[in-house]
Amino acid sequence: MAHRTVLADQAPAPTGPAAGSAPGKPHMGTSFSEFNTGEFAVSPQTDLGVLLGQVATACKVISAAVARGPLSDAMGNTGTDNIQGENQQKLDLIANELMIRWTEWGGQVAAMASEEMADIYRIPTQYRQGRYLLVFDPLDGSSNLDVNVSVGSIFSVLERPHSEGEVEDADFLQPGVMQVAAGYALYGPATMLVVTTGHGVNGFTLDEETGEFILTHPHLTIHPDTREFAINASNARMWEAPVIRYIDECLAGVNGPRGEAFNMRWVASMVAEIHRILIRGGVFLYPKDNRDPTRPGKLRLMYEANPMSFIVEQAGGAASTGREPIMQVQPQALHQRVAVIMGSRNEVERLVQYHLEAPAP
Numbered sequence: 001m002a003h004r005t006v007l008a009d010q011a012p013a014p015t016g017p018a019a020g021s022a023p024g025k026p027h028m029g030t031s032f033s034e035f036n037t038g039e040f041a042v043s044p045q046t047d048l049g050v051l052l053g054q055v056a057t058a059c060k061v062i063s064a065a066v067a068r069g070p071l072s073d074a075m076g077n078t079g080t081d082n083i084q085g086e087n088q089q090k091l092d093l094i095a096n097e098l099m100i101r102w103t104e105w106g107g108q109v110a111a112m113a114s115e116e117m118a119d120i121y122r123i124p125t126q127y128r129q130g131r132y133l134l135v136f137d138p139l140d141g142s143s144n145l146d147v148n149v150s151v152g153s154i155f156s157v158l159e160r161p162h163s164e165g166e167v168e169d170a171d172f173l174q175p176g177v178m179q180v181a182a183g184y185a186l187y188g189p190a191t192m193l194v195v196t197t198g199h200g201v202n203g204f205t206l207d208e209e210t211g212e213f214i215l216t217h218p219h220l221t222i223h224p225d226t227r228e229f230a231i232n233a234s235n236a237r238m239w240e241a242p243v244i245r246y247i248d249e250c251l252a253g254v255n256g257p258r259g260e261a262f263n264m265r266w267v268a269s270m271v272a273e274i275h276r277i278l279i280r281g282g283v284f285l286y287p288k289d290n291r292d293p294t295r296p297g298k299l300r301l302m303y304e305a306n307p308m309s310f311i312v313e314q315a316g317g318a319a320s321t322g323r324e325p326i327m328q329v330q331p332q333a334l335h336q337r338v339a340v341i342m343g344s345r346n347e348v349e350r351l352v353q354y355h356l357e358a359p360a361p
C-alpha cells in the first residue's frame with residue numbers, strides 16, 4: 001500500500017537528548033532500581049535514573065492510595081474543576097500531591113506541570129534545582145475510580161532549555177521528540193510500570209511483598225497489524241470523514257472492504273487501552289470531532305499524547321493526529337488538546353492515508 005511512505009521516515013530512531021548510548025540487555029526478574037542503575041551507568045544522565053526511581057516510588061504510593069480508596073474517605077469528587085473544566089476527584093489531587101512530594105526534593109527537577117494544576121509548579125528554593133522538567137497526569141481515567149476499573153499515572157521528562165533564571169511555562173513547550181523519558185503506571189489487577197528512555201520499552205510488575213517493581217515484560221513491541229480498535233463510539237455522529245470511513249470498514253467485517261472481522265474495546269482509561277495495545281496490538285483513537293471547532297481533540301498533548309506516543313513509537317508502533325506525527329506537534333500551551341490515533345503501525349498509516357485522501361473539511 002503506497003502510503004507506507006507516509007510514516008516510514010518517522011521510524012522510532014531515538015531523537016533529541018534521548019539518543020545517548022544504548023544500555024546493556026535487561027533480563028526477566030531484574031528490579032527497576034537495578035535496571036535503572038544499569039540503564040544510566042554509562043550515560044551522563046544518572047540523575048535521570050534517580051528521577052525515574054523517585055517517580056516509580058511515587059507511583060507505588062499512589063497505587064496504595066488508589067487501592068485503599070474505598071476503605072478511606074478518598075473516594076468521590078472534590079466539587080472543584082481543573083483548568084479543563086473537569087470535575088476533580090479527591091484521588092486526582094491526592095495523586096498530584098504524592099507525585100510532587102516524592103520527586104521535588106531530590107535535586108533532579110526544576111519545575112513540574114500537571115493536568116491537575118493550572119500553572120507550573122516551581123521547585124521550592126530549599127531544594128536543589130535540577131536539569132529536568134516533569135510533566136504528568138497524576139491519575140488518568142479517574143472517572144473510572146468509583147466503578148473500580150483500571151486507572152493510571154502518565155509522566156514525561158524534558159530537559160530544561162536553560163540552567164539560569166526561573167523556569168517559565170514556555171520552557172515546557174517542547175515537541176514530544178524532545179522527551180528524554182516517558183512512562184506510565186497502571187493500577188489494575190496488578191500494578192505495573194512501563195518506561196522508555198529512547199532505547200525500547202520495558203514493563204515492570206510491582207511485587208507487593210518486596211515493594212519492588214520487577215522486570216516482567218522486557219522489550220515490549222507492538223504488532224504492526226491488528227484487528228482490534230478502541231474508540232468511544234458514542235461520539236460517532238461528530239467524527240470526521242476519514243475516521244467514519246475507517247470505523248465503518250472495520251464494522252463491515254468479512255463482507256466489507258477489509259475482508260476481516262474487527263473487535264472493539266473501550267475502557268475509558270487511556271493507560272489501560274495503551275497497555276493492552278502494547279501487549280496484544282490494536283489501534284486507539286480519540287480523534288478530532290466537530291463538537292467544538294476550537295477543540296482539536298479531548299486528550300492533552302503534554303501529559304497524555306506525547307508520553308504515550310514516545311512509548312508507542314519506541315515499541316515499533318505509530319502515533320499521529322491523523323494529519324501529522326503527534327511528537328512533531330509544536331506545543332502552544334501547557335494544557336492544549338490534540339487528536340490522537342496510535343498503536344499498530346499499519347492501521348495508523350491507513351488512517352493517515354484516509355485523512356490525506358479525504359476532501360478538506
Ligand SMILES: O=P(O)(O)OC[C@H]1O[C@](O)(COP(=O)(O)O)[C@@H](O)[C@@H]1O
Nearest residue numbers: 139140141142143232268269270271
Ligand atoms: O469519557 P470518554 O469520552 O470515553 O473519554 C475517556 C478518555 O478520557 C480520559 O479518561 C481522560 O483522562 P483523565 O481521566 O485524565 O481526564 C482518558 O483516560 C480516556 O481515554
